[in-house]
Amino acid sequence: MDDLVAGLLAGKVRPLAKAITVVENDRPGKRELLKKIYPQTGNAYLLGITGPPGAGKSTLTDKVIVKLRQQGKTVGVIAVDPSSPFSGGAILGDRIRMQQHALDDGVFIRSMATRSHLGGLSKSAVDVIHLMDAAGKDVIIIETVGVGQDEVDIVRIAKTTVVVMVPGLGDSVQIAKAGVMEIADVFAVNKADRDGSDKLISELRAMLDMVKNKEKPEIFRTIAVDDTGIDELVQGIYAHGDRVLETGLLRKKIVEIAESELRAYLLDTIMERSTNMASYEDVVKRVADKKITPMDGVDEIFIGLGLQKQN
């Protein structure tokens, strides 16, 4: 264990990979490992990259990695995919696209499934971020697909969140529905050579004018496939990071991240303990039979766990 921790903190690839396996598979020693590395976390720049399917996120992420590597920065990537109830695993598409980085020790890529029974960013993802952070990655990119709960969680854990949009996915009502106004620190309008990119940007600006009490995100045009606009985007990301520091928002952000992590562990833990109860399946069965309400079921579980029932 001490060797593993020492290797990880020295930034070596194999101990990091091994530590991630320990964490993902809930192996013995997981808790001790996380406790040991936790004081060494908090130095990485956490960067969220999100947006709807088809927006070209993976290609854009790839180009951002190249740029960061040119600047001498080490990079960790966590690609969080919606869970597949069939495979339980993540799709390899991102890894295939990013295989050019496979021989670069300065880039560590991990695809993860979100665990569907828990909701939100799973504590495994949070743990893996901690491990990459302790291993000295300068930037940790969290790439998510779609727009939903996962993305709302990422805004809390990332210092800067880039929302990737693409012309042709819908009108301004769709933009608003997707909730991106609230989570975006920076916009990348990708495939900006396509028809409709000007319209999309003016719709974005119009929507942004309606949002108050929040700094207006910068909008960048990118064509990720031929590297257009990536320089400017990366500069824009760091500019946002600097503003977070200047405006004293960083402490607020750190507290939000802590609360988000705490919540992920809390929900994971209560589900784990509940489903491990001998009477759990019987409670589910009686709810299914409408003999008790779901609220009654929760009362029973709480009593079973030693808690008083809710009011």
Add this chain to the structure above:
Amino acid sequence: MDDLVAGLLAGKVRPLAKAITVVENDRPGKRELLKKIYPQTGNAYLLGITGPPGAGKSTLTDKVIVKLRQQGKTVGVIAVDPSSPFSGGAILGDRIRMQQHALDDGVFIRSMATRSHLGGLSKSAVDVIHLMDAAGKDVIIIETVGVGQDEVDIVRIAKTTVVVMVPGLGDSVQIAKAGVMEIADVFAVNKADRDGSDKLISELRAMLDMVKNKEKPEIFRTIAVDDTGIDELVQGIYAHGDRVLETGLLRKKIVEIAESELRAYLLDTIMERSTNMASYEDVVKRVADKKITPMDGVDEIFIGLGLQKQN
């Protein structure tokens, strides 16, 4: 309260609206209300309609409602939008589109925000489904935007889930990433007059061939704006529902729904009780300061709630 329950069970609009307000705003009597109506639930056909932004879900939902009304069925609609941390509320786009139903007592539409601090389908949404169910709605449509955690939850609560896709949103890797293979009982390829619809359908079929141990979803072509393919889609939905009955999967589905509901209440309840603890903010602060790990924080909260610490 007895009047409210009686009015609701009689299918009257105003008691239903009032009951939803009680539930959404956590008003006194909520629990009693839900307990009283719970035995009268379980009769509605729960229909999930989901898909990425821009796919035309709202228009399609609208046309499905018209068709169901022509068949004499009453309809409840819950449009679940990703939560806006700013407004806390849902966007009105759906209601605007669906205002033609405003004068029809047989259609009851409610937009809801998912509550971002909880993840998954919030218990409020589940409660509102119960209320509409008890009020005698024949079909309850749960419309969600995006693909993510919410959608994975809906597959558990809906008898039939329709995934709406549209040509041009991405290649087959994107389809796979979106996780739709697993949650779809029926596909609607909307805007089927567009270029690329044949390609999308053949990609879908190819992906479906890779999925085992699951009945292959039927794929319907629709052009919702001019009502093309809606008849066939509605028939396809009912055909799926019939097959669920025939194959004995219904009991499995009912148990899954019960567990999903129980989980929503459980997670809501633990978050509510944790955040209400006097020491909660102090725990968050110490995690933020890296004085304790998130796991230590969870231990403290559990002890504070009267539970033993984990493991």
